[in-house]
Amino acid sequence: MSHLLSRSTRSRRSAAVTAIAAALGIASLTACAGQVPMRPADDANNPACADVIVRLPETVAEQQKRSTNAQATGAWGENAAVQLVCGVEPTGPTTDTCVNVNGVDWVIDESEAPIYRFEAYGRSPGLAVYVDGEQVSGTEVVVDLSAVAKELPQERQCTSLSDTLDITKQ
Numbered sequence: 001m002s003h004l005l006s007r008s009t010r011s012r013r014s015a016a017v018t019a020i021a022a023a024l025g026i027a028s029l030t031a032c033a034g035q036v037p038m039r040p041a042d043d044a045n046n047p048a049c050a051d052v053i054v055r056l057p058e059t060v061a062e063q064q065k066r067s068t069n070a071q072a073t074g075a076w077g078e079n080a081a082v083q084l085v086c087g088v089e090p091t092g093p094t095t096d097t098c099v100n101v102n103g104v105d106w107v108i109d110e111s112e113a114p115i116y117r118f119e120a121y122g123r124s125p126g127l128a129v130y131v132d133g134e135q136v137s138g139t140e141v142v143v144d145l146s147a148v149a150k151e152l153p154q155e156r157q158c159t160s161l162s163d164t165l166d167i168t169k170q
Helices: 005-028 046-055 140-148
Strands: 064-065 073-074 082-088 095-101 106-109 114-121 126-132
Touching: 046 073, 095 140, 106 140, 114 140, 126 140
Parallel strands: none
Antiparallel strands: 064 073, 073 082, 082 126, 095 106, 106 114, 114 126
């Protein structure tokens, strides 16, 4: 994939990943203490997010669903190894890795490993999933969540440099 990501977008994303990492740390300290503390995204009240949230699976990557304290969010695992936030600002063009899983393009941000951010690319409102790679497989997570991500309208899809070049033999 050949795109550019603005510095302000990367800063917002890094801040979000840091906040989720902190929440994952707090959740691990309060493993069975009730709701997972999360923050709703700016567009959490979007009706499309409601369509996603009511369809969240009971298990993701073999982790049981947990209750959260924020609108348009979901969490799985005793230590909240997986956290989903609907209503995030969709990512624009990026050079981050993009993979298609079951018909959904997922952009993967590995900058805060072992916490990985997967975004259902080209969907609006945006859907971000934070995965603690030390607890679960990101691949299993996106396989399990692709069906709900399809509930969000797709406005664009990932492309690679070869998709954008018109190479003809002369």
